[in-house]
Amino acid sequence: MAISVFDLFSIGIGPSSSHTVGPMRAARMFVGRLKKDGLLSGTVRVRAELFGSLGATGHGHGTPKAVLLGLEGHSPRTVDVESADGEVERIRSTKRLRLLGAEIGSAHEIDFDEAGELILHRRRALPYHANGMTLFAYDAAGTPLLEKTYYSVGGGFVVDEDAVAGENPIVPDDTVLTHPFRTGDELLRLAQDTGLSISALMLENEKAWRTEDEIRTGLLEIWQVMQGCVSRGTSREGILPGGLKVRRRAAHSARQLRSEGDAAARAMEWTTLYAMAVNEENAAGGRVVTAPTNGAAGIIPAVLHYYINFV
Structure with missing residues (x-):
């Protein structure tokens, strides 16, 4: 599939x-x-x-x-x-x-x-x-x-x-990919055999559906939404909706981390904060990237922000 x-x-x-x-x-x-x-x-x-x-x-x-x-x-x-x-x-x-x-x-x-x-x-x-x-x-x-x-x-x-x-059944996408795989082991073996990085290999597969320009434009839009979500989550305060009276914590934690100076020394704390910011925006009904569910929406933005800011 x-x-x-x-x-x-x-x-x-x-x-x-x-x-x-x-x-x-x-x-x-x-x-x-x-x-x-x-x-x-x-x-x-x-x-x-x-x-x-x-x-x-x-x-x-x-x-x-x-x-x-x-x-x-x-x-x-x-x-x-x-x-x-x-x-x-x-x-x-x-x-x-x-x-x-x-x-x-x-x-x-x-x-x-x-x-x-x-x-x-x-x-x-x-x-x-x-x-x-x-x-x-x-x-x-x-x-x-x-x-x-x-x-x-x-x-x-x-x-x-x-x-x-069964009148209009769901059928698996049978698009033929350049580098098909079913497991992580198969993906790693393909990368080794072709000499391609995983990202380059996946880009070749994505071209089965879209042009490279469309792929890159779409991915950048996803990244911009992730960035906006972290930015809003680290700046907004108040009570989250839902009736449980849960207070937002990310903005307060961000102020504390900024006041402590050397951000690189607290990279993992910042990474946790990025995920928390997205999770709070999600709880507030904000725009997020479903990745691959809303419950997991904070993980990939947090890792990407870690890479951008500290690597």
Whole structure:
């Protein structure tokens, strides 16, 4: 099976790839399907039901917020994290939802009362996966227009009921790579046999999907998001959302480390701090790189910052 680095590392928002990124993508897929099938203009009511882990822990993971933003057409990759809370507050205060409102020329506004239309089932689960959600659309007469079930299976990946039922099954990417491998041992052996570094070898494989310019541009964008995440995390203070009243620590720790002088002598403390900064931004719903999950999002930025700053 072939997998691209851009599948492993994707730009999204916190705090959870499975509870935030996946549900936002699923909700956006649903309204996109309404538009594709010519049903959007006739939709007057939408309902979302969350099951299993999404229903049980959704409030703490920001899942309702993600679903609302997804229904308005926002993508985890591009949503403005600074204005997202304001957008959700507008929906809740006006009880109006702009389906696909984030897409120019596609907005369709409907009444939406979150209390009755966004249901979190704390003790009910769907059969395929713990992170399941079903969305419904109705016309003015209450006739169902569309019903779709989606599963957020981790890392921000979403599959729908057709894939689960085998009607539209998920198949492995069969792209032929220049240097295919399945294990770490095989990768090391390829590097030795070809004389290529691991990064050079992986670049050759990535060219199966994109040009070298596209690859380098995409990787630099990922790196810029990682840098921005560390910068925000080491400068912002306050209480993290979620109801547990956890205070941010990274900014205070950064001030302490700066005051102690020689940064190189405390390189490992800085590296830990970089990871903490990303984790706090993730918990706050900020923009992060899912690498390869939001829970692990701090590790690679921390190592890269260590290399840039101390090596």
